[in-house]
Amino acid sequence: MTATAAGPALTVVVTRLGIDGGMDRVVEAMAAALADRGEDDVQLVCVTTRGRLGKLLSPLVFAGALARCLVLGLSGRADVAHLNLATRGSVLRKALMERVLSLAGVPVVVHLHGANFDDYYAACGPLMQAAIRGLFRRAACVVVLGSHWQDFVTRIAGPEVMTAIVYNAVPRVAAATEREDGNVHLVVLGEVGERKGTDVLLDALSLLRGRGIGGWRCTIAGNGAVERFRARAESLGLSGLVTFPGWLDAGAAKMLAGRADVVVLPSRAENLPMSIVEAMAAGKPVVATPVGAVAEILHDGVEGRLVPVGDAAALADALAGLIGDREARRRMGEAAAARHAADLDSGVFIERLVAVWRKAAGRAA
Template structure:
């Protein structure tokens, strides 16, 4: 009997959900728990995405009826992703399978409370309540889910990252900020450019490396308008090797988002021992304590963002202290081993035995 059918975006793709699934695969979780993976989405054309989804519906139905997996584990975020995955969860439930709904992405609260009408809110609550377990990234997200759908059974499994060996300090470039994320307003990238314009006169060598896809043309135009084009490098999408190289070179990691779940890029930067400047949104405040293992600024507060970056650029000892504490936080709470153990415990709670 197949143990686990896992469903989500293609693990070789881009974004935080793909990174989580790829992390599970690389850590051997698929083999230990006999996981069969079905991709419902990939970075491609609209027609290809539609074909993938239709194929996934039939594959999930066939696997649930023919192989009867013990658990159907679905990774989702909001909006179209939730619409796709909630349909597959309904199919799995109709086939009598236990289901795990794994929530990612920082926009789910807004999607569920503000963007959705009465019928969609009913469907979201029904999906949450009828899942055997709802995995959230933090205690605060778990609390929200239980308030929104009181019958939901939540289980907290934080995102995790591998912790690399301590890098050589010599690899770090002076006055180099690193942003990893989609180039859009919700990630705070335009606020970051405004803060750069404030800081460049004080730090003439300052550079911002911006890794990620999105509206890069708008970023370029904004940098030109602010007269900082020569201080901004658009890297485009970066793969794991380039990401690690950029983290090694970075003086400070910055992600001034308006909405987040628990960003993988932030955890990767912390694991690399970098001082981080982030916003207290989503599950970030449960990972970053202001002044202890990073700096927190409110979303949209350009002056505070510039101030936090200024403090770190000017104080190597502060950067080192925060970076060391950030790495220790990941080792203690967000290592791959800790997350895998927590997820395995959920599977056991649902009656699945490892190696059986």
């Protein structure tokens, strides 16, 4: 650990799944934002906890991650650890990592992800609930993605738990030039399935078609139940209007978002989805549901539209309004870009995290 003008340098151990999902994109955003700062006061050491080797071999990957954390801690090469937490297996992995890191004298910051972590906690048995509460209570800080999740942590673990709201973030990106086909391009980025509201969206698009509202195309990009919903789109007469390209890597997803006119995410459960943050970074209006922390960054009629969960008719109305009003799309897109610059830009994000890490390391001193 070396000293810099900004203060004592920190080495931060950060967990990643190694499967290029939403949490890994957050870690990539951390690394990119640190590089853009142009300072060497913080170094990230990424530790993969699951990887792409399948269920049989993933325990070996995790065992290697535990061993690496222990070595980094005992050798004094880790000042703080940042554990990205979701549901199910992630809870067990991070609880074990926290114990190992604590034994090695490394303070832990827990970063709560997971679209339905509150529902997951409520469905857990007493022992798992106690493990989750203990993880939050032992953490130097619990980073959450909005006040909804801050209230949840405080409610289950107590007001003495240190929390910090840090919204997900990405750098500002330039929007693509308008396409020549004249259609309004609706884009969905995320896992294809009921949780993301793919069924509701297809019903809404069917309503648009039934009302004779044309001039649009929709791309639903992501893994999951792609074939099932492609078949459903065909049964609704949408095969010429809706495409399912499947999973896209980060570069292709960013390019697709940049070419969108409206980004749509009618989810039933979310924390703070990266696809919405990326849309706002590109200056795109968003149509979404007020789940998780979404309503904290997206205000109805300002940066886009908020519609009730599961309401295909309301979603169709919101989409119809934007499809037919280019000026509204422009106005809401500009508001989305302004909101991104104020709270969702990578520079804002990383400075808030660095402050959390420094405070955590100081608490351990």
